[in-house]
Amino acid sequence: MSEFRVELKKIVDDSYNIEIGYDLIDKMLSDIGNGLVGKIHRFAVITDSIVKNLYGDRIIDIMKNKGYDCELFVFEEGEKSKTRKTKEEIEDAMLEKGYRRDCCIIAVGGGVVTDLAGFIAGTYGRGVPFINYATTLLAAADASVGGKTAVDTPLATNLIGLFNQPKKVYIDIAAWETLPKRQVISGLAETVKHACLADRDFFDYLDNNMDAILTMDKNACEHIAKENCRIKYEVVMKDELESGLREVLNLGHTVGRAIETVSDYKLLHGEAVSIGMVAQVKLSAKLQYMTVEECERVISLLRKTGLPTEIPSYIDRDALVKKLYTDKKVRDGKLRFVLQKGIGNIVEYEPGVFSQPIKEELARDIIMSI
Numbered sequence: 001m002s003e004f005r006v007e008l009k010k011i012v013d014d015s016y017n018i019e020i021g022y023d024l025i026d027k028m029l030s031d032i033g034n035g036l037v038g039k040i041h042r043f044a045v046i047t048d049s050i051v052k053n054l055y056g057d058r059i060i061d062i063m064k065n066k067g068y069d070c071e072l073f074v075f076e077e078g079e080k081s082k083t084r085k086t087k088e089e090i091e092d093a094m095l096e097k098g099y100r101r102d103c104c105i106i107a108v109g110g111g112v113v114t115d116l117a118g119f120i121a122g123t124y125g126r127g128v129p130f131i132n133y134a135t136t137l138l139a140a141a142d143a144s145v146g147g148k149t150a151v152d153t154p155l156a157t158n159l160i161g162l163f164n165q166p167k168k169v170y171i172d173i174a175a176w177e178t179l180p181k182r183q184v185i186s187g188l189a190e191t192v193k194h195a196c197l198a199d200r201d202f203f204d205y206l207d208n209n210m211d212a213i214l215t216m217d218k219n220a221c222e223h224i225a226k227e228n229c230r231i232k233y234e235v236v237m238k239d240e241l242e243s244g245l246r247e248v249l250n251l252g253h254t255v256g257r258a259i260e261t262v263s264d265y266k267l268l269h270g271e272a273v274s275i276g277m278v279a280q281v282k283l284s285a286k287l288q289y290m291t292v293e294e295c296e297r298v299i300s301l302l303r304k305t306g307l308p309t310e311i312p313s314y315i316d317r318d319a320l321v322k323k324l325y326t327d328k329k330v331r332d333g334k335l336r337f338v339l340q341k342g343i344g345n346i347v348e349y350e351p352g353v354f355s356q357p358i359k360e361e362l363a364r365d366i367i368m369s370i
């Protein structure tokens with residue numbers, strides 16, 4: 001018998017820049033020209049059926065004019081497309097067009113596109129570089145930054161995926177102008193979540209400036225774009241692979257993700273997260289991690305934003321309780337929740353552990369009360 005040791009200690013530098021600004025297509029192409037992804041000359045631009053007309057076609061035109069070898073890969077818009085099937089279809093289309101390892105993927109769109117395209121980039125040819133060009137507020141606030149990529153399955157959202165960091169993220173605030181109001185509001189749920197978990201001043205800012213944000217005031221939009229990135233960066237940088245601190249970004253997502261699936265995606269991601277935030281603050285108040293007034297303040301900010309704060313009547317609440325067990329935080333068959341401590345902080349249940357076991361009866365009581 002013999003045994004060999006395979007020494008594979010790695011020093012990896014996955015650092016990247018996030019550029020926040022307006023109309024950043026030219027900037028992205030000039031970065032590519034200046035070596036953002038080395039000498040790569042072949043690009044797969046992945047987008048959805050709505051963003052194609054707004055940005056995808058334009059990016060391809062400009063790139064072709066500049067002499068790049070590039071093709072557009074388009075899938076039907078919406079969460080229902082974030083599946084293994086769509087991933088396979090795009091991969092097959094890329095293979096058919098002769099894409100090999102010497103290519104780079106550009107994800108242009110919201111969180112569905114950046115999650116899906118980032119996952120494709122992680123497995124295509126065992127991994128090719130990718131760039132995120134975020135066109136929704138939700139992608140800017142959360143999805144395009146941090147390196148989590150995934151697809152949904154019939155059982156639950158985001159169960160299959162990998163950590164994969166982009167080469168650069170472009171947050172185009174000008175793109176928010178064409179977003180339907182409902183999408184803008186949905187995007188703000190993750191922003192409220194960031195304030196709740198990390199920064200009481202930012203929470204106050206949102207509370208005092210929600211009208212300006214909703215009317216797309218330039219300063220307000222820039223401020224929330226920067227604050228979202230800062231808060232997410234501070235958490236992700238300390239815990240890239242979600243072994244501890246990064247769990248805090250799951251705030252509101254235990255019920256949020258479950259209700260998103262049980263609603264059969266009638267609720268947008270941010271809408272589902274908003275209802276999940278209500279469950280979370282109610283639980284937190286019940287366990288005396290926050291006062292009833294603080295709990296009410298969070299719910300009232302969500303309402304002011306225009307987000308839903310009640311479980312719609314068409315949702316089967318028993319099915320929702322059952323669905324909670326598909327959450328990735330479940331351990332030894334026990335539900336676990338991340339909970340807010342006051343406003344702007346998170347309960348650290350044990351040193352380095354930010355989720356805590358919650359009995360099903362308690363979770364059920366809260367769900368029945370919303």
Ligand SMILES: NC(=O)c1ccc[n+]([C@@H]2O[C@H](COP(=O)([O-])OP(=O)(O)OC[C@H]3O[C@@H](n4cnc5c(N)ncnc54)[C@H](O)[C@@H]3O)[C@@H](O)[C@H]2O)c1
Binds near residue numbers: 078079109139157
């Ligand atoms: N990876 C992460 O860390 C992370 C974090 C939070 C959310 N997410 C994921 O993000 C997804 C939700 O993101 P989303 O809300 O951006 O969804 P989305 O990508 O489906 O975009 C929402 C809608 O807006 C349209 N759209 C995009 N840009 C537009 C523009 N500029 N003008 C007009 N319409 C535009 C899209 O076609 C779509 O219809 C979910 O799948 C969620 O799981 C991921």
